[in-house]
Amino acid sequence: MNATTTKASAPAAAPQRQQQRGSYWITTFGCQMNKADSERMAGILEGMGFKPASDEHRADLVLYNTCTIRDNAEQKVYSYLGRQAQRKRANPHLTLVVAGCVAQQEGASLLRRVPELDLVMGPQHANRLDVLLTQVENGQQVVATGEHHILEDITTARRDSQVCAWVNVIYGCNERCTYCVVPSVRGAEQSRLPQAIRLEMEGLAARGFKEITLLGQNIDAYGRDLPGITPEGRRQHTLTDLLHQVHDVEGIERIRFATSHPRYFTERLIDACAELPKLCEHFHIPFQSGDDAVLKAMARGYTVERYRRILERIRHRMPDAAISADVIVAFPGETDVQFRRTLTLIEEIGFDQVNTAAYSPRPGTPAADWPDQLSEAVKVERLQELNALVERTARERSARYLGRIEQVLVEGSNPRDPSQRMGRTRTNRLTFFPASGPAKHPGGVGGRPSQPGDLVNVRIEQVRAFSLTGMPIS
Known part of the structure; x- marks a missing residue:
């Protein structure tokens, strides 16, 4: 899982600032839920008087919003924490926070592993960050992982x-x-x-x-x-x-x-x-495995046939709909035949994108204790074969866009080429195009260069597995 960072961007609706408290840095691991939580916590920090830092290693407060879905994401957190703990030993005024799922899972044991931490807080406590930091400022080392009703809070998020x-x-x-x-x-x-x-x-x-x-x-x-x-x-x-x-x-x-x-x-x-x-016309519906016995062992509660019927209904009502999914390979006991059924399902359906992962045992889950765990070599081999198929299938799905005119919502400039805008089609395909097209194809809206928030018609001229390039048309 990749880590993303909360950086300075459009300010939130201005909260009442209490005082200037220095700078903050948030690194986010994992899913969209974590990213949304990080935006809310960034808004709370700015409402308290913190400002975004330009460098993680110069920030006065560092917060890691963590993910525990897979072991590699969890280990990456500990690697990041080790560097910050070393920094804090030289600078005791640094505030070090671990939030999210690793925090919830490990709780107080995180303090024993990383005693430099000031605050450990689970996902249900994201809206209480200001209260918890006040306790830290009063000299406490805080663990907040108890069951907590999530309060309504719609004013503080600082959107990326x-x-x-x-x-x-x-x-x-x-x-x-x-x-x-x-x-x-x-x-x-x-x-x-x-x-x-x-x-x-x-x-x-x-x-x-x-x-x-x-x-x-x-x-x-x-x-x-x-x-x-x-x-x-x-x-x-x-x-x-x-x-x-x-x-x-x-x-x-x-x-x-x-x-x-x-x-x-x-x-x-x-x-x-x-x-x-x-x-x-974009649906993200994880299927996890193409074999009914594996789905039953996973306790997913549906069959492959049930999954197929859902997608048939979607494509009957919306023929051009994009379908993305999640899949896990090398689940305990998965045979080569069962793995091949997953590959077959991907080929049959033709997914636009699939998030892939090899099974990773997670502490406290039933499957982690099962005796029929597969070797790392099998996991790597199956994941590589799966990824190759997913990329081929995505490229085949992308081919349908060539020559079409797609409506793209402009999200910003291409970070690798500022002369290009980037945005997404309704089917969630990332699309790049010139901010201002040639004279016969004036870019943007009403002839002006396109801006974030514009809806631009783009003729697709180049297709790749996961993105498109085109020319804006009037």
């Missing part, structure tokens, strides 16, 4: 993008997949009220944001912890209902959602996505 924003709709996860540590570190499901979600989206629209991604560890479970039954006898609050309730927020041009679980992905949800114009 000026165009696209995450909006959490449900926290936690009630699933019990045998390989996954998420439920134990992120807690039980907690759905936000639709009114609060819509209010946050209206605030983002007022600040110029154009695209919203609704987030949940298992977003299809949204609302099942909220009270209410419709006259037809179904739950009053579902993801489908939420999409209808927030779709007409003025100023928001595109809406996405992630991450979905095949067990709860309904035809009603698919129909809503086909009928609501702002819903993008």
Whole structure:
């Protein structure tokens, strides 16, 4: 898993600053939920008077928002911490914080391993960062990993993008997949009220944001912890209902959602996505394995046939829809025949993108203690073969864009070539094009160079496995 860094960008809605406290640096490991948590914590820090640092090793406060899904991500955290602990021994005024899933999993044992730490806090405590840091400033070494109700807080996030924003709709996860540590570190499901979600989206629209991604560890479970039954006898609050309730927020041009679980992905949800114009034709639906016996061992709660039917329904309603997924290879006991079924499923479906991983035993999960663990050599071999297929399939899917005109939402400039803009199609393909096209193809909107937030029609002239290049047209 790659680490991302919270840097200075568009400021948040200005909170009341208490005092100048120095500079901060946040490094984020893992999933979109962690990235959203980091944006909220950055906003809290700026509200307290901290300012973004230009260098991790010069910051007065360093925060690592951690991921424990895979062992390599966890070990990377300890590597980063070792460098900062050495720094703190020379500079006792440095504040060192570990947040996120590793913090929740390890708790006080992190302090024994890295005694230089000032604060260890689980994901449910992200909105309490200011309170916890006040305790640190009063001389305490703090561990906050207890069960905690996540408070509504829609004003403090400092967004890394000026165009696209995450909006959490449900926290936690009630699933019990045998390989996954998420439920134990992120807690039980907690759905936000639709009114609060819509209010946050209206605030983002007022600040110029154009695209919203609704987030949940298992977003299809949204609302099942909220009270209410419709006259037809179904739950009053579902993801489908939420999409209808927030779709007409003025100023928001595109809406996405992630991450979905095949067990709860309904035809009603698919129909809503086909009928609501702002819903993008892009679905991230992990399948994890192409073999039913492996899925049963994983406790995923669906079959390969059930997964196929979902995708058939999506492509029936939205033929051009992009499908991305997650898959795990070398799960305990997985045979070569079962692995080949995963490869077959990928070829049959033709995914636009697949996030791949070799199984990594996580402490406290059932599968970690099973005796039929596969060797590292098998994991590496299968992952390499899988990745080669995924890239080939993605390239074949990209070929359909050649010569087409795609609507691209401009997110910014290409960091490798400032003369180019970059953005994404509705199907989530990263696309590059000149900020100002040639005279016969004036770039941007109304003939001016395109700017972040513009919707630009781009004729695709070059396709790659995971990105496109084209020319803006009037």
